[in-house]
Amino acid sequence: MPSGPRPAPAGSPPGLFDSLRHLLGAFVGYISARIELAGLESGEAFSRYGRALVFLVVALVGLIFGYFFFVLGLAFLVQAFTGWSWIVITTAFGAAHFLLAFLCALGIRAAVLRPAFPETLAELRKDRDWLTRELPMRPEGIRDESR
DSSP, X not given: OOOSOOOOXXXXXXXXXXXXXXXXXXXXXXXXXXXXXXXXXXXXXHHHHHHHHHHHHHHHHHHHHHHHHHHHHHHHHHHHHHOOOHHHHHHHHHHHHHHHHHHXXXXXXXXXXXXXXXXXXXXXXXXXXXXXXXXXXXXXXXXXXXX
C-alpha cells in the first residue's frame, strides 16, 4: 500500500492546499513583478536626480563665485567713491554678512521650534484620550502610575 497522498480523481475540484499553493504563487509573482518595476524605476530616478544634483552643485559654485566677485567689485566701488580704507570696507561688509547670517539663524530656529503637523497631533491626542476614557485596559488591582 503506498504511503503518499492520493491524487485527486480527474474532474474533481482542487483541494484546499492546491488552491493555497496557486494563491501563494500568484501573490509571489505579483510581488516580484512590483519589485522588478521598482528596481527599473529607481535606476531611472537615480540617473535623473543624479544629473539634477550635478547641475545644482555647478549652479551653487557659479553662484558663490558670482557673489564673491560682486562683493569684491562693490568694495572697489565704495573705496573709489568714498576714499575709505580697505580695512574699514571689508570690516563693514563682514559685519553686514554676520548680521545677515544671524537673522537667518533666528528664522531657522523659529521654523524648527514650531511643531510639524499640529492638527494631526491634536487629533491623535483626542483619540488617545478617548481610548483611555472609554476602554480601560488595566485590571482592577493595578494602579496607573503615570497619572
